[in-house]
Amino acid sequence: MSGHKHPSYLKIYFTLLILFIISVLGPEMAHVLGLEGVSRALLVLSTAFGIAIWKAYLVCAYFMHLKVEKIYAPYILLACLSLLFVFFFGTATDAMFANGHNWVKKYSEDKALAEVIARDEHHEDDHSHSESHNESHSEEKSH
Amino acid sequence: MAHQIVATGRSRTGIPTGRLAVWWIIGSEIVIFGGLIATYLLNRFNHGPSWSAEAAHTNTFIGAANTFWLLTSSLFVVFAHAASERKDANKTRMWIWLTIMLGGFFMGFKSYEYATEILHGYTIFTSNFWSFYYLATGLHGFHVLCGMVIMAIIAENDIKNERNWHRVENIGLYWHFVDIVWIFLFPLMYIAK
Numbered sequence: 001m002s003g004h005k006h007p008s009y010l011k012i013y014f015t016l017l018i019l020f021i022i023s024v025l026g027p028e029m030a031h032v033l034g035l036e037g038v039s040r041a042l043l044v045l046s047t048a049f050g051i052a053i054w055k056a057y058l059v060c061a062y063f064m065h066l067k068v069e070k071i072y073a074p075y076i077l078l079a080c081l082s083l084l085f086v087f088f089f090g091t092a093t094d095a096m097f098a099n100g101h102n103w104v105k106k107y108s109e110d111k112a113l114a115e116v117i118a119r120d121e122h123h124e125d126d127h128s129h130s131e132s133h134n135e136s137h138s139e140e141k142s143h
Numbered sequence: 144m145a146h147q148i149v150a151t152g153r154s155r156t157g158i159p160t161g162r163l164a165v166w167w168i169i170g171s172e173i174v175i176f177g178g179l180i181a182t183y184l185l186n187r188f189n190h191g192p193s194w195s196a197e198a199a200h201t202n203t204f205i206g207a208a209n210t211f212w213l214l215t216s217s218l219f220v221v222f223a224h225a226a227s228e229r230k231d232a233n234k235t236r237m238w239i240w241l242t243i244m245l246g247g248f249f250m251g252f253k254s255y256e257y258a259t260e261i262l263h264g265y266t267i268f269t270s271n272f273w274s275f276y277y278l279a280t281g282l283h284g285f286h287v288l289c290g291m292v293i294m295a296i297i298a299e300n301d302i303k304n305e306r307n308w309h310r311v312e313n314i315g316l317y318w319h320f321v322d323i324v325w326i327f328l329f330p331l332m333y334i335a336k
Contacts, residue, residue, distance in 0.1 A: 009225075013218040020214060024207055027334045048330035056323045063221050064319045072156040073166045080170035084177040088185075095185055112193040116270065120196070123264065 012062045016055055023051040165313045169320045172286075176324045179279050183331055186271060197272035199336045200265060205256045206333030209249050210325060213287075216245035217322045220315040227311035232302050235311060239298040242318065246291040253284050276332055283328060286321045290314065 026047020030040045061067045066074055098105045156163055187194050223238035257277075260266075267277040293314050301307040 009218060009221050013214070016214050017211075020207075020210055023330060024203070024334065027336070044335055048334045052326050052330050055326045059217060059319050059323050059326070063217050064316055070157045072158060072163075076166050076170045077173060080173040081177065084174050084181065087174070087178060088181045092181075092185055095182075096189060107190075109190050109193060112190060112270070113196065116193050116196045119264075119269075 007062045009063070012058055016058055019051045019055050019058075023048050023055075026051075159309060161309055161313050162316070165316045169316065172320060172324075176279075176283070176327075179275075179282070180327055180331065183275050183279065186275070187331075187335075190271070193270070194272045195336060197270055198332065200260070200263070201276070201333050201336075202256055202259070203333045205252050206329050209252050210329050212245045212249045212252070213322045213325050216242045216249075217319055219245065220318045224312050224315045227302070227308045230305070230308060232305050235302050235308075236298045239294050239302070239311070243291045243294050243298075246287050246294075249287055250284060250291075253280065279328055280332065283321070283324055286324070290318050290321055294318070 027044045029047075030043045035043060066077075094100060098107075158166070219238050219242040223235050223242065226234035226238055265273050267274055297307070297310045297314055301310055
């Protein structure tokens with residue numbers, strides 16, 4: 001691909017940096033504004049994941065030169081991407097359900113969430129306990 | 144070591160053999176990482192609250208810093224490619240080593256992050272989320288490490304001896320793909336909480 005004219009790599013790089021900043025700030029804004037439900041999902045999905053797709057396109061098109069590469073290369077990538085979708089939709093139909101013919105998923109979301117909350121509370125207790133221990137230890141030293 | 148070059152091009156595709164092979168590698172990696180990401184999304188949609196509570200513990204600052212290192216390293220590797228097209232060995236090696244340095248920053252930050260998380264009790268066995276987290280980021284980190292090693296070999300074995308210039312472009316393609324994988328892992332693991 002030495003014959004083609006290079007795009008301005010710096011321009012692409014700064015565009016990528018700006019998109020990166022937006023992708024971090026978008027979900028933060030949703031948190032700061034206290035958005036919930038559909039509006040929150042829309043803001044997070046568009047800024048975090050929509051921009052990720054845009055960034056990936058810029059890297060593919062300009063840094064990997066797919067725009068000027070022989071058509072065979074995009075065909076390879078698209079064929080593999082299609083294969084991925086076949087795998088995904090082939091298995092998602094089972095994975096998305098909690099039961100089927102002669103099988104039941106033992107996983108319980110409520111139980112999993114309760115375990116996470118209990119563990120976090122336990123961590124916080126440990127943390128506050130060790131902090132109070134350190135404080136009393138330093139007080140003893142000062143005496 | 145002298146060796147006879149057997150085939151440098153594929154007339155049907157019009158793409159040099161090495162580069163064509165790298166495109167196929169990237170194609171297979173799309174299925175590997177794409178499968179991981181698709182499975183993560185499926186679990187995230189099915190088990191939203193618990194996975195969201197787990198994702199709240201990842202360090203966004205380190206994830207963002209690592210995104211910055213990889214984006215910048217992608218720029219450096221295209222500069223290395225541009226220098227290799229001019230057959231400028233010194234500049235090519237300089238940009239390759241700068242790319243390796245940023246890869247090193249990435250691995251350093253990642254190691255610190257892993258150490259902090261493990262010390263806080265979040266290991267690969269803690270929950271499904273953490274299993275996915277360590278598997279996906281660990282596999283990606285392994286790819287970063289492989290890229291760094293291959294780049295060092297190309298810089299010191301090929302470019303220093305002013306031969307096999309096309310390998311700079313080939314490793315560059317691989318490195319950009321590693322960057323793209325991180326572009327998707329970053330919002331999944333660090334932003335969407």
